[in-house]
Amino acid sequence: MTEISTARRAGLAAAAMRIRDRPVAAWRRRDLWWGLFFVGPQTLLMVAFVLVPFAVGLALAFTNWGGFGALHWIGLSNFSTELHDPIFRKAVVNTLIIAAVTVPIGLGLAVVLATALEKVRLRSVYLTLLFLPVVTSSVAVSMIWQQLLQPQGPISTAVSKIFGIAPPDWLNNPGLILFAVCAVAIWSSLGLNVVIFLAGLQTIDENVVEAARVDGAGPIRIFWSIKMPLLSPTMFFSTVVAVISSFQTFDIVYVLTSGDGPGDSARTMVYHIYDVGFLHTEFGLSSAAAVILFLLTMVVTLAQFALQGRFVHYES
Amino acid sequence: MKSKKFRTRIVSLASISLLALSAVTACSGGGNSGGGKTTVTWTTWGDPGELARYKQFDQQFMKTHPNINVVFQPVASYSDYNAKLLTELSSHTAPDVFYVGDDQIGKFVSTHQLEPLNNILDKSKTISAGLFAPGLYGAAKSGSTYYGVPTDCNPDAFWYNKTTLRDAGITQDPATLASEGKWTLSTFLSMVKTLHSHGIAGAGFWNYWSTPYSWISQYGGKIYNASGKFVLPQDPTSVQALTVLAHLFQNKTFDVLDTLPSGQSDTMFLTHKLGFYVQGRYTIATIKQGGNASDYDVAPWPSKTGKVMPSGVATAYLAINKSTPHQSAAATFLQAYVNAQGQTLRLAGGGNAVPSIKNTSADKVVLGYPAHARFLLQMRSLGFEDFAPEAAVPGLSTDMANVYLDLYQGKISVQQALTQLSALAAKESSR
Numbered sequence: 001m002t003e004i005s006t007a008r009r010a011g012l013a014a015a016a017m018r019i020r021d022r023p024v025a026a027w028r029r030r031d032l033w034w035g036l037f038f039v040g041p042q043t044l045l046m047v048a049f050v051l052v053p054f055a056v057g058l059a060l061a062f063t064n065w066g067g068f069g070a071l072h073w074i075g076l077s078n079f080s081t082e083l084h085d086p087i088f089r090k091a092v093v094n095t096l097i098i099a100a101v102t103v104p105i106g107l108g109l110a111v112v113l114a115t116a117l118e119k120v121r122l123r124s125v126y127l128t129l130l131f132l133p134v135v136t137s138s139v140a141v142s143m144i145w146q147q148l149l150q151p152q153g154p155i156s157t158a159v160s161k162i163f164g165i166a167p168p169d170w171l172n173n174p175g176l177i178l179f180a181v182c183a184v185a186i187w188s189s190l191g192l193n194v195v196i197f198l199a200g201l202q203t204i205d206e207n208v209v210e211a212a213r214v215d216g217a218g219p220i221r222i223f224w225s226i227k228m229p230l231l232s233p234t235m236f237f238s239t240v241v242a243v244i245s246s247f248q249t250f251d252i253v254y255v256l257t258s259g260d261g262p263g264d265s266a267r268t269m270v271y272h273i274y275d276v277g278f279l280h281t282e283f284g285l286s287s288a289a290a291v292i293l294f295l296l297t298m299v300v301t302l303a304q305f306a307l308q309g310r311f312v313h314y315e316s
Numbered sequence: 317m318k319s320k321k322f323r324t325r326i327v328s329l330a331s332i333s334l335l336a337l338s339a340v341t342a343c344s345g346g347g348n349s350g351g352g353k354t355t356v357t358w359t360t361w362g363d364p365g366e367l368a369r370y371k372q373f374d375q376q377f378m379k380t381h382p383n384i385n386v387v388f389q390p391v392a393s394y395s396d397y398n399a400k401l402l403t404e405l406s407s408h409t410a411p412d413v414f415y416v417g418d419d420q421i422g423k424f425v426s427t428h429q430l431e432p433l434n435n436i437l438d439k440s441k442t443i444s445a446g447l448f449a450p451g452l453y454g455a456a457k458s459g460s461t462y463y464g465v466p467t468d469c470n471p472d473a474f475w476y477n478k479t480t481l482r483d484a485g486i487t488q489d490p491a492t493l494a495s496e497g498k499w500t501l502s503t504f505l506s507m508v509k510t511l512h513s514h515g516i517a518g519a520g521f522w523n524y525w526s527t528p529y530s531w532i533s534q535y536g537g538k539i540y541n542a543s544g545k546f547v548l549p550q551d552p553t554s555v556q557a558l559t560v561l562a563h564l565f566q567n568k569t570f571d572v573l574d575t576l577p578s579g580q581s582d583t584m585f586l587t588h589k590l591g592f593y594v595q596g597r598y599t600i601a602t603i604k605q606g607g608n609a610s611d612y613d614v615a616p617w618p619s620k621t622g623k624v625m626p627s628g629v630a631t632a633y634l635a636i637n638k639s640t641p642h643q644s645a646a647a648t649f650l651q652a653y654v655n656a657q658g659q660t661l662r663l664a665g666g667g668n669a670v671p672s673i674k675n676t677s678a679d680k681v682v683l684g685y686p687a688h689a690r691f692l693l694q695m696r697s698l699g700f701e702d703f704a705p706e707a708a709v710p711g712l713s714t715d716m717a718n719v720y721l722d723l724y725q726g727k728i729s730v731q732q733a734l735t736q737l738s739a740l741a742a743k744e745s746s747r
Contacts, residue, residue: 279710
């Protein structure tokens with residue numbers, strides 16, 4: 001047995017040597033150079049703007065660097081400080097609330113709209129209108145909403161008239177501000193999700209839907225028992241992207257609330273990272289918060305992947 | 317053979333790309349431009365109107381200094397400006413001359429990012445350290461070394477509409493009282509009480525260091541002692557002043573303007589819903605937007621004695637990058653920018669600040685309007701910037717303002733506020 005294995009190994013090694021010594025075709029070498037030429041700049045940029053900053057950020061999290069001067073290694077102290085900081089904990093809670101509100105409502109609304117638009121006439125017009133906020137700068141979107149959400153603005157006036165209450169001050173009331181942020185976040189990402197779901201719906205085999213219809217299934221049954229399971233891979237992809245995106249909420253909060261709202265009521269983790277880093281010039285602490293955000297995002301994403309077997313149906 | 321040809325072609329392409337890249341990079345830097353000119357880069361933040369004035373100054377400067385080319389790098393918002401400047405300083409790519417906010421300069425001084433200016437101030441024919449009000453230097457002065465010069469300033473003053481006061485039944489004029497040395501806290505408190513009873517907000521203040529510290533100063537209280545220790549909680553006069561201030565906010569006689577929707581404070585002031593608007597000279601722009609200019613006037617902070625006492629003056633500093641290779645040109649630019657002529661050029665004709673330099677011709681830009689504008693100059697000369705121990709720690713002033721806001725909104729008691737403020741001062745200052 002051992003002898004055979006040895007002989008086989010020797011044979012394989014000889015074959016490998018033959019392949020290695022064989023002259024490489026000129027076209028292959030040429031392709032290799034062209035390949036390197038095209039991949040090189042991309043790789044360089046990736047290393048310069050993603051990998052190096054990531055590594056530097058990770059290293060900074062273990063130092064007390066204040067923007068200038070020497071670095072001092074302080075171990076896990078920054079992580080401990082952040083985890084014990086009530087303001088950071090508030091930022092984590094706010095971020096989780098934004099994710100918990102915007103992801104299910106945003107995606108649910110997008111599925112409903114995509115289904116409604118599936119067979120409608122002038123679909124491209126509706127899609128264009130829905131997609132407009134996606135291609136508009138989030139800063140511009142936030143500035144417009146900032147005006148709309150003023151107490152004397154149309155939304156507060158309408159709410160005041162309908163419910164007979166004082167016009168709500170969405171952006172200055174700590175109890176309302178997160179709802180305002182969530183509403184704007186949902187609105188601005190709705191178009192993209194609708195387009196993705198619409199594409200998902202169009203990949204569903206019409207014969208399967210037709211077969212269900214022949215078997216007596218109504219539109220609601222078809223939606224829940226046929227379309228939703230077949231749409232689940234798209235839903236899974238959108239959920240993963242939406243959760244990551246909601247964890248990174250910054251620009252909407254920053255512009256809408258001119259900071260992070262009264263009493264840090266709309267402080268998100270990314271705003272906290274910015275505030276600690278650039279306003280308080282504590283880059284070590286800021287990097288530690290960024291690492292915690294990274295870990296949180298990774299854990300939630302991994303959990304989503306772990307659970308996909310239960311909820312995601314892949315057509316064989 | 318073919319392969320070699322291809323390799324040569326790729327290497328040539330890569331070389332051309334690198335050359336193009338280096339050419340682009342070379343274009344972005346400052347330095348000696350053609351014709352023996354030195355290029356000075358400088359940066360600040362500002363709204364479109366302010367930035368246009370700065371550009372106008374640059375044009376004027378280049379006319380009078382043909383051997384210096386000025387490149388201006390404007391930034392729209394203050395927070396973005398700080399983030400950008402910080403990044404540029406840590407990567408040694410900051411401009412030669414730059415503005416520094418009063419809450420950031422302490423950090424730049426302690427980390428040796430700024431060129432000491434004593435030599436310039438001592439030798440200059442147009443500026444000197446003594447020409448600027450001593451209280452304006454704040455954290456820009458460390459020991460006897462100056463690291464920044466106040467570009468201009470804005471004393472927080474009491475702007476009011478005479479009609480609003482008259483309609484509420486107030487017959488006395490605050491500015492006239494101040495001229496007579498009778499603008500006392502008791503008179504002021506009686507006025508705001510009357511305004512409040514007529515459904516008018518007594519006074520509106522912005523939530524930053526100047527509000528509590530100016531108020532306490534009118535009582536003669538102490539905030540920091542000579543050795544830089546935060547002594548407000550231990551000074552009974554200061555605690556009493558803060559208690560009164562908190563009470564006035566909590567019973568809505570005073571408004572925290574930051575908590576109002578954007579632009580509402582201006583509207584309130586112009587529509588006679590706000591008695592005293594406590595802020596800088598930029599109020600004139602608001603008045604011009606929708607008010608009858610002759611109805612408005614300005615008074616200093618009311619004090620216990622009726623005399624004009626020190627109060628907060630907001631300023632920013634012009635500093636020179638320690639790493640600049642163009643120190644001489646940068647110094648020339650700095651002097652021209654902050655001297656009487658430079659400030660007059662920047663602030664004349666609707667400028668929004670008060671000259672930081674004591675100079676009769678520069679002062680004229682302020683004296684035209686309103687009737688008692690001279691108080692702005694008096695407040696500048698007497699006033700103070702944020703205290704150096706507080707201003708030296710980036711973010712500390714904002715953190716403390718958050719505590720004051722909680723106090724004004726009644727979320728915490730005076731005692732709790734004092735405990736939190738002491739803890740912040742101790743924790744942050746130890747960094």
